[in-house]
Structure formats: C-alpha cells, structure tokens
C-alpha cells in the first residue's frame with residue numbers, strides 16, 4: 001500500500017486538445033506523494049494528449065494544473081525540471097550514449113555549466129542503475145539494447161532526475177507480459193519506497209488494476225478517478241468497451257472476450 005502524503009498534483013476542470021480541436025474536458029483529479037496512477041481509455045481518447053499537456057509539451061485549452069499547489073505555468077524551466085520528469089514514447093535522440101551516460105543526463109538540472117558530477121549526482125546515478133537492474137549494462141550503447149532494456153534506462157534516467165512527479169507515456173509498449181509486469185512493479189516500488197508520484201498511460205488495464213493506487217479512466221464524459229476497487233464496484237470498467245466484443249469480469253478484475 002502507498003503511504004499517502006501531501007498533495008503533489010491537482011488537476012482542476014482541465015480541457016486538453018489542439019488549437020480549436022478539443023480532445024477532453026472536465027478532467028479533475030488529485031495525486032499525493034507516493035502514488036502510482038494509471039491513465040486508461042480507448043485508442044484516441046486523449047491519454048497521450050493529457051500526458052503531454054501535464055508535461056508542458058503542449059498548452060492546455062483551459063482549467064488548472066497545480067504542481068505542489070502552484071500553477072505549473074509559474075515555474076521557471078529550471079525549477080520545473082527539479083520537480084517534474086517526463087518519459088515519452090518517442091525514442092531518445094541520444095541513443096549513441098552508453099546506458100550510464102544517458103542516465104547521467106537526468107542529473108542535468110543539478111549540475112553546473114561544466115556538467116561536472118558531484119558525489120551526490122554519482123550516487124543518484126548508481127542508485128538508478130541498481131533499481132532498474134542496469135549495472136551490468138552500464139557501458140552498453142543505448143542503440144544496442146532491447147525495447148525492454150531501453151525502457152528501463154529511460155525510467156532510470158527519470159529516477160536520477162529525482163523529481164517529485166514522474167510522467168510516462170505508455171512505458172509498457174512493445175514489451176512481453178513478463179517485462180510489462182517487471183517495469184510496472186519497478187514503478188510501483190519507486191513510488192512507494194522513494195515516495196515519488198508516478199502517472200503513466202497504458203492499455204494494460206488488468207495490470208493497472210492490480211498494481212496502481214489510483215486509476216484515471218478517460219471515457220469522453222466523466223473521466224472517473226479513484227482506487228481500482230472503487231472503480232470496479234462502480235462498474236466503470238464495464239462501460240469502457242462496447243459490450244458485444246468484450247466484457248469486464250469484476251471477480252477477476254479482467255476483460256473476457258465474448259465468444
């Protein structure tokens with residue numbers, strides 16, 4: 001169980017989209033220290049748009065995004081990089097770096113203009129290599145890694161950045177079931193043990209139900225938010241997909257195909 005603490009992220013009546021195209025509106029939720037939260041919903045409903053908006057990669061259309069009770073637009077980019085790290089689905093441009101070098105980039109917000117690493121920076125990099133089982137791969141070039149290994153490196157870089165909030169867009173894409181569970185368990189440990197607040201988008205609803213403290217369902221209307229048990233009891237997962245194809249089984253917390 002997550003030890004819940006102070007409020008980290010507060011989303012109030014947020015509308016997201018592109019110029020005049022509204023993608024989702026009336027999004028409301030709060031996340032506290034140490035919470036792992038999954039964002040689920042059908043293809044094209046706006047999960048990535050939400051994540052990119054929260055990460056500051058595109059402007060919101062209206063509403064408020066409060067990070068540690070301060071409007072996110074009020075942060076300078078230097079202060080924001082100490083509070084918020086983002087892992088997107090796009091492959092990093094810096095794949096020619098070694099695993100250790102890429103993770104060290106996470107320390108950029110803290111290093112001086114020469115980029116020299118302090119003892120604390122080095123310790124943080126070491127802890128991140130350790131937490132994501134990357135010690136043996138530290139000298140490998142990132143372009144030589146499997147998708148699962150690269151995903152662990154990208155999350156480890158976010159951990160090295162040591163921010164209170166970490167956002168990840170589909171961290172389990174292209175991974176087999178074992179590696180999906182592995183990365184999600186690592187994220188769960190990072191949130192609970194190191195008291196990080198982690199929000200990630202996913203299509204792995206069954207796994208999110210088992211591992212997340214909170215789930216946000218983007219459904220084009222109410223966007224229910226709560227702990228997985230509450231959402232199951234309120235039958236929100238039953239309405240996620242057209243029922244002639246798949247049905248949610250509340251007993252097992254998973255979807256079954258209608259044969």
Ligand SMILES: Nc1ncnc2c1ncn2[C@@H]1O[C@H](COP(=O)(O)OP(=O)(O)OP(=O)(O)O)[C@@H](O)[C@H]1O
Pocket residue numbers: 018021023041042043044045046047048049050
């Ligand atoms: N750059 C863009 N400009 C305009 N519309 C966009 C842009 N990117 C995405 N969209 C549209 O916004 C809507 C939401 O897309 P988004 O990628 O956020 O959905 P998603 O829930 O992440 O989908 P998926 O599960 O397929 O990854 C879609 O209708 C999509 O076509």
